[in-house]
Amino acid sequence: MLKEERQRTILNEVELHNRVLLTDIAEKLDVSIDTVRRDVKELDGENRLRKVHGGAVSLGFANYSPARNNVYALEQKTAIAQKALGLIKDNSVILIDGGTTCVELARLIPPQQSITCFTLSLPVAMELLNKPNIETIFIGGVLSKDSQISIGANTIHNLSQIKVDYGFIGTGYVDASYGLTEFDWDIVQTKKAVIKASKNTVLLSISEKLNSQHRYRTCDINEIDTMITELEPNHQLLNSFKDQNIKLL
Amino acid sequence: MLKEERQRTILNEVELHNRVLLTDIAEKLDVSIDTVRRDVKELDGENRLRKVHGGAVSLGFANYSPARNNVYALEQKTAIAQKALGLIKDNSVILIDGGTTCVELARLIPPQQSITCFTLSLPVAMELLNKPNIETIFIGGVLSKDSQISIGANTIHNLSQIKVDYGFIGTGYVDASYGLTEFDWDIVQTKKAVIKASKNTVLLSISEKLNSQHRYRTCDINEIDTMITELEPNHQLLNSFKDQNIKLL
DNA sequence: TTATTAATTGCAAAAAACAGCATTTAAAAA
DNA sequence: TTTTTAAATGCTGTTTTTTGCAATTAATAA
Numbered sequence: 001m002l003k004e005e006r007q008r009t010i011l012n013e014v015e016l017h018n019r020v021l022l023t024d025i026a027e028k029l030d031v032s033i034d035t036v037r038r039d040v041k042e043l044d045g046e047n048r049l050r051k052v053h054g055g056a057v058s059l060g061f062a063n064y065s066p067a068r069n070n071v072y073a074l075e076q077k078t079a080i081a082q083k084a085l086g087l088i089k090d091n092s093v094i095l096i097d098g099g100t101t102c103v104e105l106a107r108l109i110p111p112q113q114s115i116t117c118f119t120l121s122l123p124v125a126m127e128l129l130n131k132p133n134i135e136t137i138f139i140g141g142v143l144s145k146d147s148q149i150s151i152g153a154n155t156i157h158n159l160s161q162i163k164v165d166y167g168f169i170g171t172g173y174v175d176a177s178y179g180l181t182e183f184d185w186d187i188v189q190t191k192k193a194v195i196k197a198s199k200n201t202v203l204l205s206i207s208e209k210l211n212s213q214h215r216y217r218t219c220d221i222n223e224i225d226t227m228i229t230e231l232e233p234n235h236q237l238l239n240s241f242k243d244q245n246i247k248l249l
Numbered sequence: 250m251l252k253e254e255r256q257r258t259i260l261n262e263v264e265l266h267n268r269v270l271l272t273d274i275a276e277k278l279d280v281s282i283d284t285v286r287r288d289v290k291e292l293d294g295e296n297r298l299r300k301v302h303g304g305a306v307s308l309g310f311a312n313y314s315p316a317r318n319n320v321y322a323l324e325q326k327t328a329i330a331q332k333a334l335g336l337i338k339d340n341s342v343i344l345i346d347g348g349t350t351c352v353e354l355a356r357l358i359p360p361q362q363s364i365t366c367f368t369l370s371l372p373v374a375m376e377l378l379n380k381p382n383i384e385t386i387f388i389g390g391v392l393s394k395d396s397q398i399s400i401g402a403n404t405i406h407n408l409s410q411i412k413v414d415y416g417f418i419g420t421g422y423v424d425a426s427y428g429l430t431e432f433d434w435d436i437v438q439t440k441k442a443v444i445k446a447s448k449n450t451v452l453l454s455i456s457e458k459l460n461s462q463h464r465y466r467t468c469d470i471n472e473i474d475t476m477i478t479e480l481e482p483n484h485q486l487l488n489s490f491k492d493q494n495i496k497l498l
Numbered sequence: 499t500t501a502t503t504a505a506t507t508g509c510a511a512a513a514a515a516c517a518g519c520a521t522t523t524a525a526a527a528a
Numbered sequence: 529t530t531t532t533t534a535a536a537t538g539c540t541g542t543t544t545t546t547t548g549c550a551a552t553t554a555a556t557a558a
């Protein structure tokens with residue numbers, strides 16, 4: 001049997017069933033497991049499937065990564081996410097909210113880091129699935145079409161059952177005196193629950209959002225433990241936050 | 250024997266069987282293996298076949314466009330999804346499982362259709378968010394990296410709280426006598442819960458999966474109400490399912 | 499934790515590819 | 529026709545690729 005035939009068969013099996021065991025393939029093709037392993041490794045190198053411990057999975061939808069090309073102020077958000085990474089220790093339990101900054105955080109978590117991560121954001125969850133050492137738990141509920149996160153009573157109830165080490169949240173608007181505000185009532189309720197579910201709440205926000213407000217309030221500024229912007233903590237734009245009981249990063 | 254003639258024979262063999270061994274050709278044509286090798290090398294240079302270690306394969310066999318939409322058997326799955334759409338009535342409540350066929354179903358739901366849709370699949374949920382008239386509820390839980398669906402006790406508990414009109418499920422393997430089987434224990438538990446949460450269970454499966462099985466059983470074949478493949482219901486491949494208490498579409 | 503199962507590494511045998519060379523064959527020129 | 533020339537073929541020894549096996553290490557499950 002030619003190597004090409006064998007690899008074609010392997011690909012076929014993988015695509016058909018989404019996942020196969022190396023031992024099954026070896027038996028089916030009547031070759032040693034070493035050969036199958038080498039084939040799978042090669043196919044993985046060619047990006048035609050993904051090798052996993054003990055088998056292989058189809059790329060199928062596995063390589064879905066939300067289009068990141070038109071994210072506003074990506075550079076600042078990346079800088080914020082980088083700072084946030086410093087807070088995440090191995091074996092900790094965290095909760096990541098929705099929004100592009102939070103997606104960026106999820107994307108940048110190093111593959112070696114082993115943590116448990118709750119989220120209610122679909123795009124964040126997609127990113128986390130790419131991390132081999134992260135256990136991801138999705139908080140279910142009614143999905144909001146524009147923010148792509150779970151909202152509603154069920155979501156809030158689920159959040160009430162957990163208490164994580166760090167909760168990373170975004171916000172629509174933030175102001176030193178008005179606190180965190182949003183455009184949408186449901187989102188506010190959900191974010192309140194996220195904050196309640198976190199021992200430490202970390203706000204991720206680009207500086208452009210500072211000193212802005214909207215109609216519904218999530219919380220007061222000093223209910224946030226840490227605020228991360230892309231700016232240096234002593235930047236003058238952050239002056240109005242320095243008096244508050246809040247850590248700046 | 251002329252070189253031309255020999256090369257034509259080689260090409261014929263390759264077209265006929267998709268692949269060929271150099272040693273076989275050499276024996277069949279009664280020439281040295283070096284000659285065959287040189288011929289094949291030449292034909293490869295002319296792009297009339299692909300030379301591989303130990304033999305040659307036809308271009309169709311080896312060719313794959315890296316940019317192609319890499320869902321396996323997309324055409325069949327689209328056909329299946331189309332048939333399934335016929336079952337979905339306005340204002341009904343449905344539950345969509347994971348897998349590429351289910352994603353295809355979600356993708357094809359017309360934008361005017363207004364339904365309530367539960368799902369435990371991340372990619373399905375992403376698709377549903379694009380539909381303005383669908384209320385989407387994500388069943389939360391621990392996310393399986395391979396299958397990108399919620400699994401585990403929490404998922405099963407959440408599923409136990411609902412009863413939908415139609416549950417559309419996929420399966421790894423299906424056999425008329427062994428029923429639906431899977432590679433993964435957790436997935437099986439989850440699918441059992443999905444079936445229990447559905448008044449009508451509809452199995453979506455391409456015909457290639459028929460008569461295959463794996464180690465863990467989800468359910469017996471007659472626990473499924475309707476099975477949809479890309480084939481006509483009276484196709485002979487479906488004969489073994491006709492005796493069962495199951496509707497074929 | 500321990501037990502089990504995979505992955506990795508190094509190695510050796512077998513098969514295939516390659517390069518160089520000698521011989522044969524086929525076509526062109528005399 | 530014969531001679532010349534270039535191409536084609538087969539052979540030899542060497543190098544590379546492929547494959548399976550065994551020992552060690554890593555990862556996962558109980």
